[in-house]
Amino acid sequence: SFKDIGFWSMIPALTFDSREREKTATFARIGSTIGGNLVGVVVMPLVLFFSLNSNGGTGDTRGWFWFAVIVATIAWLSAVAVGIGTKEVDSDLRKNKEKTTFKKVLHILTHNDQLMWIALSYGLYTTGVTLVNSLELYYFTFILGNSSAFSIFASLNIVTGLLSVSLFPKLADKLNRRNLFFWCILTMIIALVLFVFAGQSLPMVLIAAVLFAIPQPLVFLVVLMTISDSVEYGQLKLGHRDESLTLSVRPLLDKLAGAISNGVVGLTAVAAGMTTGATAASVSASGQVTFKLIMFGLPIVIILIGTYVFYRRVTLTEKKHAEIVDQLERTWGKQLADDSDNPVTTSTKIEAGAHDYNAPIAGELVDLASVNDPIFANGALGQGFAIKPSDGRVYAPFDGTVRIAFSTRHAVGLVSDTGVVTLIHIGIGTVAMQGTGFVTYFERGQHVKRGDLLIEFWDKAIKDAGYDDTVIVTITNSSVDDTLTLKKPLGSLVDKDDVILTLENNG
Structure with missing residues (x-):
């Protein structure tokens, strides 16, 4: 979590240009998409390769130990590479005259209204989406009755995820970020409705699952860019630039949504009868209804509320951000002239x-x-x-x-x-x-x-x-x-x- 916060918090330190931020975040998201999905592909082959005993395909402690060593080594080397290779933009606009105290942290978070509204909107959205994602394996196992098909869906996710991320700059330029956000939400709602009526049809389930997955990286990048742009918004409004603090909000919301969804998933599994020893045949009709209400009904409501907040309150568009940067740039000379102690x-x-x-x-x-x-x-x-x-x-x-x-x-x-x-x-x-x-x-x-x-x-x-x-x-x-x-x-x-x-x- 600390690494995630530090990594994504660097974006506003690299450029003031919204389009350059979009490209940078797109490449970063492509990397994280490949990395996140690649772990699921290589984990068991690596564990079994280093294991002395396969234990029916689960490996032993030796195999898991060396898998952990490999992951830790790669993570450390990549962190060092990023730290050494990343160059921040050198600009007077990024010079703070004072340090941010803990007391000012609360002031910044509560007075940057655009940061707060996008945080509330994304917090609701990511909670609903994470809940659906966390229950998908249960759906394939206990509703569809075909857990092996989940690997097909995971493989499709890698391809569609990379495709949607790579298309983000063009889509954002053509539709603008705000409209792209709404189109993504509409697609996801349609996907959830298809999920509800998919029944035992594997093709329909896969279509619904993929439709639900495709917009997620796009929404992630829209929110990330809007939060990045709120750095300059806060600088203009509050007179203080707080890059890392502002960008840490998004990872915090993702971690919070994950914690909430994990708790709900456990309760849902118990309520629907999807516990140890259960099968698709043993889950009752009422259990399936309960499961679908929580997996589809609750997220739809939460996501729509988050979308309404975005529609009504988030006004920081690319055009408005460019105007804010222009205002900051225009005043640089006056600030320089008045800052003889800098x-x-x-x-x-x-x-x-x-x-x-x-x-x-x-x-x-x-x-x-x-x-x-x-x-x-x-x-x-x-x-x-x-x-x-x-x-x-x-x-x-x-x-x-x-x-x-x-x-x-x-x-x-x-x-x-x-x-x-x-x-x-x-x-x-x-x-x-x-x-x-x-x-x-x-x-x-x-x-x-x-x-x-x-x-x-x-x-x-x-x-x-x-x-x-x-x-x-x-x-x-x-x-x-x-x-x-x-x-x-x-x-x-x-x-x-x-x-x-x-x-x-x-x-």
């Missing part, structure tokens, strides 16, 4: 004297107050200017360091060698393009020279998507005592070699 900051104090600022892109110079974005226009993010681009190339306006490289590639944050902090933002609303049509030529922390190419973008893609292509430039750490003078008149054409602004700092 050891990761090289210098946010502008040196005394005059500092030239070249045009970062060719085009028509526009007054910042006239741009179609009130946050930029009112100067809340700093003084500056805007340019209607005639070219699709953004250049470094001064010698400095790239302080933040946005996942959506539509903006860049720089700090000059003399302490000027600037944000160059391409277009308005372009965060929703998720990097489509943008190419970056830098890494975070890279030192650049005036005139170095930073970003190329396809202007037509921005306009075809219905967004404003205005390039907005702000100096986020300028103060009221600083004098910013435009060296070119508004409406004039500028190029990357033109000094467009001078900042005078009198110390």
Whole structure:
């Protein structure tokens, strides 16, 4: 459980991009699907291989000991490989100024409403699903009367599980995660109804079981992505980033659902007469009814309640998450300027004297107050200017360091060698393009020279998507005592070699 929590909690530390998170989680889920099902395939062959006595196919203590050694060794080596090989994204957005105390844990969990609602929804859903999964072997043994057919179902699960997981990115992109969730729930409800009326028909039982299994990895990934995105939601709302704490919620709910279902399974087996020595023929009609009510009726009710919670309360879509990341990215410069005690900051104090600022892109110079974005226009993010681009190339306006490289590639944050902090933002609303049509030529922390190419973008893609292509430039750490003078008149054409602004700092 500790390893599971640690593993899945890393996802928001690897990227800010929802689509990249989907791909990462998809590959991870493929690995866990193969690993989880592979254990069932190799366990008895390995146990019997190392056993001195087969004991009718169950093996002996020596066989089980060496199976445990093999599993423990592989688990340890894989954990070391993940620890050494995983690289977290290095971004100022992930810098917390203070540690999270236990008292704040409760505050975070109770005040991040999207985390709480998705947790409640998934908690109900996974309890119902786990209950069905835990009773499936009983169904094959005592209702269908063919326990050996369960291995057929397990084999089908490996194939369908891998297929559904691999299709997740495309399905999520085509349907969006919210709609995909509802389609999955509908499929599972249909499967449970088929189960109820399957009777002794093995083909119908297998169809129902597979239909119930296919959506499960998809729902898992939808929930995982939504919980991952709630990290930035909580950061924006609470002012504190808590990745591992947020991502530990999902494994906790799975473990809790497993504990509840195990208790219910034991009680159900006793109530239905499916105990030691029982067979399909010995289970009474009333026992079968009791079993089906608990295996199908109760989960349907629980899953539908969880779905209703998701429908009414979970509003954190991919589009909303992109907007949240955009808001966090826009304010990075102000936070950097105000955080002079942060050891990761090289210098946010502008040196005394005059500092030239070249045009970062060719085009028509526009007054910042006239741009179609009130946050930029009112100067809340700093003084500056805007340019209607005639070219699709953004250049470094001064010698400095790239302080933040946005996942959506539509903006860049720089700090000059003399302490000027600037944000160059391409277009308005372009965060929703998720990097489509943008190419970056830098890494975070890279030192650049005036005139170095930073970003190329396809202007037509921005306009075809219905967004404003205005390039907005702000100096986020300028103060009221600083004098910013435009060296070119508004409406004039500028190029990357033109000094467009001078900042005078009198110390």
